Amino acid sequence: MSFWLTVLRQVGRNLRQTWGSQLMTLLTVSLSVLIFAFFYLIYTNMLNFGNKLGDDLSLIVYLEEEPGPELQQQLTKKITTFDEVEQIRFISRADAYERFARQLGQNQDVLNDMPKDFLPPSIEVVPLKNLRSLNQVKLFSTYLSRLPGTLKVQYGQDWVERFYYFTKLLSIIVLLSGILLILTTIFMVAYTIRLTIIGRQAELELLKLVGATNNYIRTPFLLEGLLQGVLGSFLGIFSLYILFQWIKLRFSGPSFLNLFEFSFFSPEVSITIIFVSILLCTLGSYSTMQKFLRI
Amino acid sequence: MTIHSSQSQPTETMIELIKVSKQYPPDVVALKDISVSIGTGEMFFVIGRSGAGKTTLLKLLCSMETPSNGLIEISGKSINQLKGHHLAKLRQKIGVAYQDFKLLTDRTTAENIAISMEVSYKKPQIIRKRVRDLLEQLDLSDKHDTVTGELSRGEQQRVTLARAIANSPTMILVDEPTGNLDAATTERVMALLHNCNKAGATIVIATHDDSIYRHTTHRVMELRKGQFHGMTKGNFS
Numbered sequence: 001m002s003f004w005l006t007v008l009r010q011v012g013r014n015l016r017q018t019w020g021s022q023l024m025t026l027l028t029v030s031l032s033v034l035i036f037a038f039f040y041l042i043y044t045n046m047l048n049f050g051n052k053l054g055d056d057l058s059l060i061v062y063l064e065e066e067p068g069p070e071l072q073q074q075l076t077k078k079i080t081t082f083d084e085v086e087q088i089r090f091i092s093r094a095d096a097y098e099r100f101a102r103q104l105g106q107n108q109d110v111l112n113d114m115p116k117d118f119l120p121p122s123i124e125v126v127p128l129k130n131l132r133s134l135n136q137v138k139l140f141s142t143y144l145s146r147l148p149g150t151l152k153v154q155y156g157q158d159w160v161e162r163f164y165y166f167t168k169l170l171s172i173i174v175l176l177s178g179i180l181l182i183l184t185t186i187f188m189v190a191y192t193i194r195l196t197i198i199g200r201q202a203e204l205e206l207l208k209l210v211g212a213t214n215n216y217i218r219t220p221f222l223l224e225g226l227l228q229g230v231l232g233s234f235l236g237i238f239s240l241y242i243l244f245q246w247i248k249l250r251f252s253g254p255s256f257l258n259l260f261e262f263s264f265f266s267p268e269v270s271i272t273i274i275f276v277s278i279l280l281c282t283l284g285s286y287s288t289m290q291k292f293l294r295i
Numbered sequence: 296m297t298i299h300s301s302q303s304q305p306t307e308t309m310i311e312l313i314k315v316s317k318q319y320p321p322d323v324v325a326l327k328d329i330s331v332s333i334g335t336g337e338m339f340f341v342i343g344r345s346g347a348g349k350t351t352l353l354k355l356l357c358s359m360e361t362p363s364n365g366l367i368e369i370s371g372k373s374i375n376q377l378k379g380h381h382l383a384k385l386r387q388k389i390g391v392a393y394q395d396f397k398l399l400t401d402r403t404t405a406e407n408i409a410i411s412m413e414v415s416y417k418k419p420q421i422i423r424k425r426v427r428d429l430l431e432q433l434d435l436s437d438k439h440d441t442v443t444g445e446l447s448r449g450e451q452q453r454v455t456l457a458r459a460i461a462n463s464p465t466m467i468l469v470d471e472p473t474g475n476l477d478a479a480t481t482e483r484v485m486a487l488l489h490n491c492n493k494a495g496a497t498i499v500i501a502t503h504d505d506s507i508y509r510h511t512t513h514r515v516m517e518l519r520k521g522q523f524h525g526m527t528k529g530n531f532s
Contacts, residue, residue: 006416206397209359210458211387212414213380 003216010220011227018196022224025192026232029185033236033277036174036181037265041240043170044269045262050163052261057160059125059137061144062151066092066121075147079125082143083136087126093117120151138164182280185232189225189284196221197292204293218289225285229278236277237270307335308371309466309497310356315365317351317521325351326521328365333499335370335465338492340508341501343518349501350394352518353468356499357391358382369466387415390459390496394470396451400444404435404454407443411462429457432487434480448475456484466497473504481507 015022067075072090079088091099096119101108125144127137137160141153197204207217244264265273310333317326326348333339341349354360355367358374367374369385377385390411398407405426412422430436433453438446443454452475459467469488473481485507492498502508508515517524 003416006413009413202397203399206399206410207414208383209357209386209391209397210411210414210462211383211385211389213383216383216414 003219007216007219007223011223014196014200014220014224015227018192018199021192021195022228025188025228026235028188029228029232029277029281030235030239032181032184033233033273034239036177037237037240037273038243039170039174039177040273041244041265043167043174044265046167046170048261048263050167057127057137057156059127059141059144059153059155061123061125061147061153062120063122064120064149064151067149075123078147079123079144082140084128085125086128087124089124089126091122091124093119093121096120096122181277185229185277185280186284186287189228189281190288192228193221193225193285193288194292196224197288218293221289221293222282222285225281225283226278228285229281230274232281233274233277237265237273308332309335309337309369310499311366311368311371312355313366313368315355315362315367317348317355317360318363324521326355326362326518329518329523330365331516331523331526333497335497336492336495338488338498338500338511338513340511340513340515341499341518342503342505342508342515343524344503346520347518348521349503349518350470351521353391353470353499353501356466357389357468358385359391383414387462388465390462390464390467392452392456392459392467392469392472394474396455398443398451398454398458401442403440404430404438404443404446405440407454408457408461411458415462417462425461426457429461432483433457434483449477449480452476453480453484456487460487460491460496463494464496467491467499469498469500469502471502471504472500473502473507478506 067090076088079085094116097111097116100119101111104110123144125140127140137155138157141155141157144150145153204217241264244262248262310331312329312331315326315329316324318324329348329352341352343349351360355362356369358377361375369389374382374385399410405423408426408429409422412425417425427436427439430439433456435450435453435457438450438454443451446454452472456469456472459469467488472484472488476484481504488498488500500507515527517527
């Protein structure tokens with residue numbers, strides 16, 4: 001009989017004997033993966049949402065005087081010194097007037113008595129479409145307000161700040177649930193394997209005496225940890241997928257959630273979560289063996 | 296003291312003990328300066344009262360314990376410092392029937408016997424056949440699926456012996472093989488050991504049961520208080 005077949009028989013036998021504690025560990029690992037993946041899913045969707053909202057975001061810098069071509073160049077240089085931007089548009093008083101008139105549509109008569117240069121010239125700064133730029137928008141705004149000849153800077157200040165704090169909170173939750181995942185998988189698996197080792201002390205002693213190699217004794221425990229990781233993470237991700245589908249179905253009508261375009265993890269992210277969980281469980285199993293399995 | 300093999304002893308040496316001593320803390324001397332050569336295919340008896348050092352000697356031979364002093368060689372190789380894979384390989388070639396049985400009491404008789412073959416990756420069908428044969432030879436066929444915790448002491452002793460010889464080891468160490476057996480079963484057990492010996496296995500039997508070595512033609516070494524006391528060649532009485 002081959003080594004692996006013998007080892008698999010050992011694993012099967014052990015799982016049968018300690019199925020209670022193995023099941024508890026499996027559920028704990030699954031739950032940890034589910035909690036972490038749940039918050040991570042919200043976080044990634046929030047990032048996507050932020051990027052989409054960022055598409056419409058621009059900072060409008062109102063100027064005292066219309067800048068000449070040379071000053072425009074200087075201002076462009078100053079702006080790009082702070083951060084890369086998507087676009088910089090200089091709006092003259094006349095352009096601002098025309099745009100305003102267009103926006104008023106049929107009511108543009110109200111402008112008839114107004115001088116064509118009553119609106120201030122401005123610069124429209126469109127930041128890059130990423131969260132870093134979005135989070136930096138407040139700093140960017142302060143920077144722009146200090147540019148020479150600036151009257152004031154306008155942008156969707158309220159929601160940008162709220163969104164920034166919300167994503168920051170989410171990132172902390174993701175970090176905490178990630179730590180929870182690491183602790184539970186490592187410690188729960190390590191604890192279960194430790195219980196198994198203690199429960200099978202007599203057998204392990206005998207195995208050594210009849211000539212079992214270290215690999216013969218250790219590999220089943222490693223496989224048990226690995227199996228916990230595989231099953232636990234699959235179960236966790238699968239449960240999240242079911243939950244995700246249910247939420248999508250349940251809130252598919254006109255509701256607040258419809259503002260967001262929720263999407264599940266890409267296969268790469270799912271595989272990474274599963275792989276990391278497997279690694280953590282195997283690590284838990286290995287650390288216990290090093291500590292308690294004296295052969 | 297060194298005891299050399301007599302004229303009938305096989306030429307190759309399986310076990311070589313040179314001035315072997317074993318001391319347990321703080322100052323309990325279990326064996327002192329034991330030197331003996333046991334040939335390949337020899338049946339060798341170690342006798343003595345309780346506490347004479349018989350079990351310690353067997354434990355040293357199967358590398359369950361390490362000697363405090365002296366050298367132990369199996370097939371010409373020192374086993375004093377054996378570790379890991381080499382130690383495992385050596386132990387696969389040694390079958391040991393322990394005095395305290397060391398059975399897994401929550402496993403069946405068949406599973407207990409199979410364990411020594413599983414570690415050397417024998418095929419399941421070979422293991423099953425060997426287990427059945429041994430159980431038949433030891434009159435335990437009806438106990439195949441019985442959990443060993445439910446067996447009598449005598450039955451457990453036979454299961455231990457079956458496990459020791461199951462993997463067809465080149466060396467068999469047996470500690471008090473007949474302690475819990477009646478006369479008929481003792482005869483059956485000894486017949487099995489003789490068969491193994493005829494098949495080429497070196498057998499060392501530690502016992503205080505004089506009925507099994509009284510009429511033997513094999514060498515008998517007597518220990519007293521951990522020290523060599525005498526060596527008799529056959530027909531000990």
